[in-house]
Amino acid sequence: MKIPYYSLQHISDSFQPELSKAISTATASGWYLQGKENEEFEKTFAQYCGTTHCVGVGNGMDALTLIFLAYQAMGVMGAQDEVIVPANTCIATIIGILRAGLTPVLCEPTLDSCNIDVEQIERLITPRTRAILPVHLYGRCAPMEAICQLAFKHRLKVVEDCAQAHGAIYKTRKVGSWGDAAGFSFYPSKNLGALGDGGAVTTNDKEVARLVRVLGNYGSSAKYVHDYMGINSRLDEVQAAVLRVKLKRLDDDNNRRRAVAQRYINGISNPLIRLLAMTNSDENVYHIFPLFTPQRDRLQAHLTACGIQTLIHYPIPPHHQKALSRFAHLSLPITEQIHREELSLPMSPLLTNEEVQQVIDAVNQFV
Ligand SMILES: *Cc1c(COP(=O)(O)O)cnc(C)c1O
DSSP states (O other): OOOOOHHHHHHHTTTTTTTHHHHHHHHHHOOBSSHHHHHHHHHHHHHHOOEEEEEEESSSHHHHHHHHHHHHHTTTTTTTTTEETTSSOOHHHHHHHHTTTTTEEOOOOTTTSSSSSSHGGGGGGTTTEEEEEEBOGGGGGOHHHHHHHHHHTOEEEEEEOOOOTTOOTTTTTTTSSEEEEEEEOTTTTSSSOOOOOOOOEEOOOOOHHHHHHHHTTTTTTTEEESSSSSBBBOOHHHHHHHHHHHHHHHHHHHHHHHHHHHHHHHHOOOOTTTTOOOOOOTTTTOOOOEETTTTOOEEEHHHHHTBBOOOOOOOOOOOGGGGGGGTTTOOHHHHHHHHHHHHEEOOOOTTOOOHHHHHHHHTTTOO
């Protein structure tokens, strides 16, 4: 029996026939951008996240870029101002900052959370720092209370990267409602995924929401009137229709991911393998279930031989990418260790208990 890492085909099938019906309706409407589907999705997703505003955009990276362009249009930030960001994130987070003309300042995570190390943030703050950008990596919530307190003390904005954490709850509130603004990705394999690219910005700041919408539509505040040099980044009607269908099942899907994760946690007992420290499991939406071992490549080969597909998130840290060679001089030992040791097990709301057990057995047999 083969166990895929995550089968998008099976995920799509599991939403039928409703998914095809929604696509047909959007197709038949004759209106494909910035119409009713987008409007309804934005309203529902804002409500879901607990914010007053949601703006659909083209993808998760644009969501972050547009937030920073909006703050620049508001005069809150200027060219080359600094944004503190975890060094072990998906490279899109860092490119999202750079593309907005700002400077990412890479911060180490903690080894047992893989989220930004709050203790390390303060020494990175300079007179040019304007924001902290926590990433809720693997679906685990960053320590938002401490981050928001620090941001308040230093008058910094907090911009959340929620691309891996749709529906995750930190303390009593969903992620995406803790910061001043948040970016979401609906890349197909995210917990809430479209059938193509998609993204959103959530915020309680009316002006940020307005400017993100304007800047994502060539800077157009009224048809053919351009106050800013914006970009083109909109959520299309077909994707919004797909997301409206899939959002209805997001909480159930996240609960099933938690049940799978609990089985992994209870079942994996190989002394060669380290799991992340448990948090209140209600918080985590387990976008990714990571294992850590210095024998990572051997473990991956063993699991492949057992018919189990795994992925690495991520094999090369951003500061060692050729595209980001300006950061190559940095010494980030915790980040480098995470990238050297991480292996992601199959994780999907459609995994059966038998499949999960098969993965656990294979992991425990590794010597
Ligand atoms: C997926 C992802 C992004 C980028 O989202 P896209 O929609 O692919 O642009 C950004 N940050 C994180 C943490 C991600 O996982």
